[in-house]
Amino acid sequence: MGLRSLYAEPDTTAKTVQWGALECHDVFKIFRSGPVETVALRGLDLRVEAGELVAVLGPSGCGKSTLLSLAAGLDEPSAGEVRVWGRSLGRLEEAELSAYRARDLAIVFQSENLWPALSAQENVTVSLRLAGRENAAHAARDALASFGLGQRGAHRASALSGGEQQRVAIAAAAARRARLVLADEPTGELDQGNERIVLEALQKLRGEYGSTVVIVTHSEQVAAAAERVIELRDGKVVT
Numbered sequence: 564m565g566l567r568s569l570y571a572e573p574d575t576t577a578k579t580v581q582w583g584a585l586e587c588h589d590v591f592k593i594f595r596s597g598p599v600e601t602v603a604l605r606g607l608d609l610r611v612e613a614g615e616l617v618a619v620l621g622p623s624g625c626g627k628s629t630l631l632s633l634a635a636g637l638d639e640p641s642a643g644e645v646r647v648w649g650r651s652l653g654r655l656e657e658a659e660l661s662a663y664r665a666r667d668l669a670i671v672f673q674s675e676n677l678w679p680a681l682s683a684q685e686n687v688t689v690s691l692r693l694a695g696r697e698n699a700a701h702a703a704r705d706a707l708a709s710f711g712l713g714q715r716g717a718h719r720a721s722a723l724s725g726g727e728q729q730r731v732a733i734a735a736a737a738a739r740r741a742r743l744v745l746a747d748e749p750t751g752e753l754d755q756g757n758e759r760i761v762l763e764a765l766q767k768l769r770g771e772y773g774s775t776v777v778i779v780t781h782s783e784q785v786a787a788a789a790e791r792v793i794e795l796r797d798g799k800v801v802t
């Protein structure tokens with residue numbers, strides 16, 4: 564499949580080093596519904612370096628999910644620019660955006676990341692096929708084993724525990740070698756023990772697979788484990 568990655572292999576030239584994995588420049592997002600305007604982001608500036616694991620914190624309604632949907636290219640800013648590895652998402656053709664989401668990006672939601680009627684193995688395999696990867700079934704098996712799910716591959720996703728389901732989603736990101744992983748409250752429905760296991764899986768994505776990981780969270784445990792905390796309030800970064 565001819566899907567081109569947006570990601571440029573890192574090298575040491577000044578040209579590539581100057582770009583972060585994810586950058587927001589003076590981003591505004593205004594939702595309009597009739598006469599009602601809601602300003603979700605107001606002049607957001609941030610930069611996440613390639614290979615970082617950052618936590619995004621802030622009270623409900625401060626714009627965290629809006630930030631993730633703009634970074635995923637699922638919505639467009641009202642003003643300002645969102646860049647991934649230096650490429651402005653607003654300037655991409657629809658096909659390039661699709662390729663970005665299929666190849667470079669993985670999103671881990673709080674739950675319901677998987678097709679419930681498919682096995683864990685099939686879930687990871689489908690994700691790899693969408694990205695146009697060869698030997699998908701083999702790579703899926705390897706990734707599941709790497710995340711301690713080698714014995715769970717044949718089980719239906721709906722039969723797995725919440726923590727296991729989250730780890731299958733993370734294994735799928737690893738199998739695809741997703742360069743940017745956006746996680747929206749990935750441990751929000753888990754007890755502390757499972758939260759730690761899922762957090763370790765996200766850390767492994769960064770450490771062993773080289774992904775850049777951005778985690779929106781309310782969890783103190785996750786925030787404490789992040790390399791950096793970005794705090795949002797009222798649609799912008801608290802400085």
Ligand code: ADP
Pocket residue numbers: 594595601602603621622623624625626627628629630
């Ligand atoms: P958080 O994830 O930090 O809780 P959100 O990004 O979901 O915050 O929302 C920020 C603000 O934007 C909130 O006031 C929310 O009600 C509003 N908002 C988010 N999405 C929409 C939408 N599709 N339409 C209208 N308002 C929205």
